[in-house]
Amino acid sequence: MKKDKVKIGIYELTGCAGDALLILDCEKELIDIFSAADIQSFAMAKSDNIDGPLDIALVEGSVTTEREIEEIKDIRQRAKIVVAIGLCATVGGIQGRYKPHSVWEADYKSVYGETEMTHTKPIQSQPIDAYIEVDYYLPGCPIGKDQFLNFFTRMLGGNPPEKYPQPVCVSCKHNENDCLLTKGEFCLGPLTADGCGAICINHNLPCVGCWGPIEGANYTSEYHLLKEKGFDPEFIKKKLANFSGTKIGKLIESIEKERP
Amino acid sequence: MRIVKLHKSNLMSFLEEISQESELWAPVKKYEDKHIFKNIEDFDQIDLDYTRTILPPKKLLFPPSFRMYEATPKKFHADFSHISKKTLFGVHPCDIHGLLIMEQFFKQSYEDPYFSEARKNLTIIGHSCWPDEHCLCRSTQTHIVEEGYDLFFTDLDKNYLVWIGSSHGDDLIQLKPDIFDEDVTEKDIQQFMRWREERDKAFQSEIQFEAMPDLMELKLGDSVWEELGEACLACGSCTSVCPTCNCYNVRDNPVLGKEASDITRCWDACTLENYSAVAGGENFREKKSDRLKLWYTHKLQAFISKYGKPACVGCGRCVATCPVDINIKTVAQSLQGEKVDAFWRRLNQEVTQ
Ligand code: SF4
Ligand code: SF4
Numbered sequence: 001m002k003k004d005k006v007k008i009g010i011y012e013l014t015g016c017a018g019d020a021l022l023i024l025d026c027e028k029e030l031i032d033i034f035s036a037a038d039i040q041s042f043a044m045a046k047s048d049n050i051d052g053p054l055d056i057a058l059v060e061g062s063v064t065t066e067r068e069i070e071e072i073k074d075i076r077q078r079a080k081i082v083v084a085i086g087l088c089a090t091v092g093g094i095q096g097r098y099k100p101h102s103v104w105e106a107d108y109k110s111v112y113g114e115t116e117m118t119h120t121k122p123i124q125s126q127p128i129d130a131y132i133e134v135d136y137y138l139p140g141c142p143i144g145k146d147q148f149l150n151f152f153t154r155m156l157g158g159n160p161p162e163k164y165p166q167p168v169c170v171s172c173k174h175n176e177n178d179c180l181l182t183k184g185e186f187c188l189g190p191l192t193a194d195g196c197g198a199i200c201i202n203h204n205l206p207c208v209g210c211w212g213p214i215e216g217a218n219y220t221s222e223y224h225l226l227k228e229k230g231f232d233p234e235f236i237k238k239k240l241a242n243f244s245g246t247k248i249g250k251l252i253e254s255i256e257k258e259r260p
Numbered sequence: 261m262r263i264v265k266l267h268k269s270n271l272m273s274f275l276e277e278i279s280q281e282s283e284l285w286a287p288v289k290k291y292e293d294k295h296i297f298k299n300i301e302d303f304d305q306i307d308l309d310y311t312r313t314i315l316p317p318k319k320l321l322f323p324p325s326f327r328m329y330e331a332t333p334k335k336f337h338a339d340f341s342h343i344s345k346k347t348l349f350g351v352h353p354c355d356i357h358g359l360l361i362m363e364q365f366f367k368q369s370y371e372d373p374y375f376s377e378a379r380k381n382l383t384i385i386g387h388s389c390w391p392d393e394h395c396l397c398r399s400t401q402t403h404i405v406e407e408g409y410d411l412f413f414t415d416l417d418k419n420y421l422v423w424i425g426s427s428h429g430d431d432l433i434q435l436k437p438d439i440f441d442e443d444v445t446e447k448d449i450q451q452f453m454r455w456r457e458e459r460d461k462a463f464q465s466e467i468q469f470e471a472m473p474d475l476m477e478l479k480l481g482d483s484v485w486e487e488l489g490e491a492c493l494a495c496g497s498c499t500s501v502c503p504t505c506n507c508y509n510v511r512d513n514p515v516l517g518k519e520a521s522d523i524t525r526c527w528d529a530c531t532l533e534n535y536s537a538v539a540g541g542e543n544f545r546e547k548k549s550d551r552l553k554l555w556y557t558h559k560l561q562a563f564i565s566k567y568g569k570p571a572c573v574g575c576g577r578c579v580a581t582c583p584v585d586i587n588i589k590t591v592a593q594s595l596q597g598e599k600v601d602a603f604w605r606r607l608n609q610e611v612t613q
């Protein structure tokens with residue numbers, strides 16, 4: 001393998017491995033991917049993995065054990081650029097759903113009791129930027145093929161990836177869907193990053209927010225709107241929190257008191 | 261301008277004739293109460309009993325996303341492959357005015373080749389309509405058309421009166437001259453006048469657009485903008501559906517394994533947060549209230565000062581679309597000091613309680 005190729009490592013922490021699988025599923029482009037870059041580590045795809053210096057590390061999954069804290073710190077230390085890929089790495093994922101720490105502890109106890117963990121100590125799940133600095137974020141649950149290939153090609157050329165600042169409503173309207181929210185359904189499109197092309201609404205299902213929140217998402221207005229449409233406040237808060245990760249969760253707790 | 265008559269039973273054969281020459285696009289029912297303009301494969305799909313489509317006809321001239329060119333470091337190839345010969349049948353007057361405003365924009369100082377090429381390839385056949393509770397086109401004076409179409413069909417019971425608006429429109433008539441009747445009778449004219457009068461009376465919404473530039477100026481510092489900004493979801497829907505919104509973004513999509521990049525143009529919206537973001541991480545309209553102010557200044561003030569008419573054609577799409585009821589009607593009502601029944605107002609009352 002030539003020396004001057006961009007050295008890339010693809011890593012999985014706690015998650016469903018959907019993002020790594022998505023990369024592997026780019027069947028038509030796999031040869032191009034592997035010949036354009038020097039893939040040093042990719043546990044799902046190969047066994048001769050090297051944990052050396054990297055130009056770019058792609059990290060999927062959230063940090064859920066003490067060992068993963070060490071792992072992510074090691075990756076950061078070896079890589080010039082770290083990219084969080086997928087919902088779990090970017091905002092925490094379903095396992096990183098916001099909960100006060102005391103509630104998490106109680107939940108943990110009720111599931112595992114006093115069982116002693118010998119392998120590594122489990123901790124409350126967090127997105128990777130709770131422990132290290134992240135250079136770029138690639139949202140998605142999982143990330144999309146076109147999105148990944150676009151990102152990958154840009155990075156190879158030394159260009160930063162596109163951001164995903166627009167809500168799902170943008171693609172939804174471009175596809176001329178009937179707005180489910182105005183019809184009184186529970187749609188989180190206005191709060192959610194658009195990268196899926198509004199695939200759920202295209203199939204007449206409301207958006208549950210799986211791509212995670214956009215910056216500046218107006219939780220307060222959406223919350224009151226859903227309340228006015230007859231949804232129960234506790235139900236709304238739970239659904240809002242599902243894919244919103246650790247950071248936005250606090251806002252949901254205080255949504256009724258706070259002004260936007 | 262010439263007016264001829266067509267018996268309704270001959271409409272489909274006329275459209276079939278047209279579809280031999282170009283793609284035929286017409287309103288089709290997509291949902292129980294919502295229509296879209298669609299490329300017609302089956303003539304039975306055409307449904308003229310509609311008020312407004314979800315997206316306006318701008319999507320035919322300027323699709324939500326298309327490839328402008330393929331670029332390599334040394335050269336680029338313009339790509340016009342998304343453009344084809346199309347006939348759009350069933351366009352209402354407000355949308356014809358919307359297309360005229362679009363044309364004015366894309367041709368003003370630098371002629372946009374993509375728009376012009378698509379426009380050259382588009383035949384516009386208008387159709388009369390009946391207002392619902394959201395239609396505002398009488399207030400904007402866009403409820404009737406004098407230009408901007410090749411043919412215009414007015415539905416009078418058994419017949420259509422057909423206005424011929426261009427020489428191309430005349431050519432279309434010549435495709436099947438025997439089905440068109442040159443003899444428009446006094447009875448037809450009387451029927452048309454009655455229809456016009458009744459339609460004028462059917463409008464349920466009204467806005468004083470003449471007063472808007474001054475009201476906008478006087479109320480730019482009003483607290484209503486903050487109130488609107490707090491409710492706005494920044495979803496961009498109002499902008500996507502508005503027939504006179506024309507902003508776009510240009511994206512660079514490199515192709516793996518090739519030196520080339522696909523440069524695509526896609527709709528952008530000033531109501532979205534990233535619209536006013538610039539290099540260096542600055543955003544000069546970060547606040548939703550500022551973005552809404554911009555939108556409404558464009559519709560209700562700036563365009564009027566420049567062109568003497570509002571950049572709103574009264575189609576009512578923003579009224580039917582915005583999830584939190586921020587639309588030309590409620591905003592104008594509020595500027596006029598009238599009572600407003602809208603979620604954005606109720607939200608403000610609830611949160612400040
Ligand atoms: S259906 Fe959902 S995603 Fe689509 S426009 Fe309405 S709120 Fe937005
Ligand atoms: S839940 Fe929302 S973000 Fe996720 S795929 Fe469906 S529409 Fe897209």
Ligand code: SF4
Nearest residue numbers: 502572573575576578
């Ligand atoms: S502002 Fe609203 S009513 Fe006016 S043209 Fe735009 S969408 Fe139609």
Ligand code: SF4
Nearest residue numbers: 492493495496498582
């Ligand atoms: S005004 Fe309404 S439709 Fe427009 S961006 Fe705001 S919430 Fe969306």
